[in-house]
Amino acid sequence: MGPREHMNKVIAITGASAGIGRATALRLARDGAKLIICARRGDRLDAAATEIVAAGGEALPIVADVTEPGDMQMLVDRGVERFGRLDVMMCNAGFGVYGIVDHITPDQMRKLVDVNYHGTFNAAHAALPVFRRQDRGHLIVVSSIVGKRGVPYMGAYAATKFAQVGLAESLRAEVAGSDIHVSVVFPISTDTEFFEVMSAESGAITRAQGPRQSAADVANAIARAIERPIPEVYPYQPARGLVLINAVAPGFCDRLVRRWGRKPVEGTR
Numbered sequence: 001m002g003p004r005e006h007m008n009k010v011i012a013i014t015g016a017s018a019g020i021g022r023a024t025a026l027r028l029a030r031d032g033a034k035l036i037i038c039a040r041r042g043d044r045l046d047a048a049a050t051e052i053v054a055a056g057g058e059a060l061p062i063v064a065d066v067t068e069p070g071d072m073q074m075l076v077d078r079g080v081e082r083f084g085r086l087d088v089m090m091c092n093a094g095f096g097v098y099g100i101v102d103h104i105t106p107d108q109m110r111k112l113v114d115v116n117y118h119g120t121f122n123a124a125h126a127a128l129p130v131f132r133r134q135d136r137g138h139l140i141v142v143s144s145i146v147g148k149r150g151v152p153y154m155g156a157y158a159a160t161k162f163a164q165v166g167l168a169e170s171l172r173a174e175v176a177g178s179d180i181h182v183s184v185v186f187p188i189s190t191d192t193e194f195f196e197v198m199s200a201e202s203g204a205i206t207r208a209q210g211p212r213q214s215a216a217d218v219a220n221a222i223a224r225a226i227e228r229p230i231p232e233v234y235p236y237q238p239a240r241g242l243v244l245i246n247a248v249a250p251g252f253c254d255r256l257v258r259r260w261g262r263k264p265v266e267g268t269r
Contacts, residue, residue: 009226010083012036012075014066014123015093017044020142020187022051023215024090024222029057031223036079036086038064038071039093058083066093066119072126085134088226089127091120091164092142096157104156116160121167128171128180136179138229140222141168145186145239149246151257172231181229187218188236211236 011028015021017039025035029052037052039045042063049059060082064071080086094116097108124139131137146154147161165184172182189212213236221235234240246253 008032008034009087010034010036010079010085011088011090011226012038012079012086012123012127013090013092014038014064014072014075014119017041017048020215020218020222021090021092022048023219024092025052025057025059026055027216027219027223028226029053029055029059032056034058034060034083036060036062036075036082038062038066038075040065066091066122067114069122069125072122075123076126076130080130086127086130086137088138088140089123089131090140090142090222091123092140093119093123094142094160096154098153099156100153101155109156109159112156112160113163116157117163117167120164124167124171131180138181138183138226139168139171140183140185140225141165142185142187142218142222143168145188145234145236145242147184148186148243149253149257183225183229183231183233185218185222185225185233185235186239188213188239211238 009028009031011033013021013025013035016025016035016037021037021039025037025048029035035052035057037045037048037059038061039048040063042061045061045063049061052059060079062075062078064075066072076086076089095112097104097112120141124141127137127139131139141164143164144157144161146158147165150158150162168182168184175182218235221233225233242253242257245256
C-alpha cells in the first residue's frame, strides 16, 4: 500500500489509547490520516496523540466514554468541526470477561453489553447521520472470531461480539448499493493488554491455546479494508476455515474449539 492511500482521510477510533486501536491509529498516521482518537484514560490518549503526530498524522484526542451517547455525539461533532467531515468511524473499544455462563454475574454481563455492544451502537449512531449527509462513509466494527463461533469459557463475551455482528450485518444490508460501507473485523487472540484486563475483571485465568497475532497485523488488515472496503476482515486468514467448519459441522466444531479454550486455574471459578 502506497503512502498516499489514506492521505487526508478523517478517521475516528474508539478505544485508541492501547491495543488494536492504538496500533491502527499509528498505522494510519504513517499515511497522513487525520485521527480523532478517544479513550477514557487521558494520559495514555495524549501519549498516543504525540506518537501519531510523530508518525506523520494529525491527532485530535478526546477523553470520552463509549457507554455515554452524549460523549460519542461530542466526539463526532468535534471531529467534524475540526476537520470538516468524517470518513471512517472505527468502533473498537471493548473488554472481556472469562468464566462458565452460570458463574458470570448479572453485573458483569450488563457491563459487557454496555461497553461492547452499546459502545458500538453509540459510536455508529453518532457517525451515521454524518455519513448520510455526505453520501459516503465507512463504519468499521472490531468484533472477534468468537463473534462467529463461541469458544469455551467465553460465552458472555462472545454474546456481545455476536450482537455487534448482527447490528453490522443489518446495517450493511440497509446501505447496500450506496457509498456507505460497513466492515466487521474478526481478530483471533491478539497480543495486547486484553488478557490483563480480562484477568482483572474475571480473576486468575490462563492464556488461550492456539494461534495468536500481533496488533500490528490487525492494524494492517484494517488499513487495507479502509483502502478497499470489504464486508468481513480476517487478519488471520485461517480463521475463515473455522467459520466454514462451524457452518457445515457445528457438532464437530464444538469438540474442535475445546482444545483452544482457556483452562480454569485451580481454585478459581
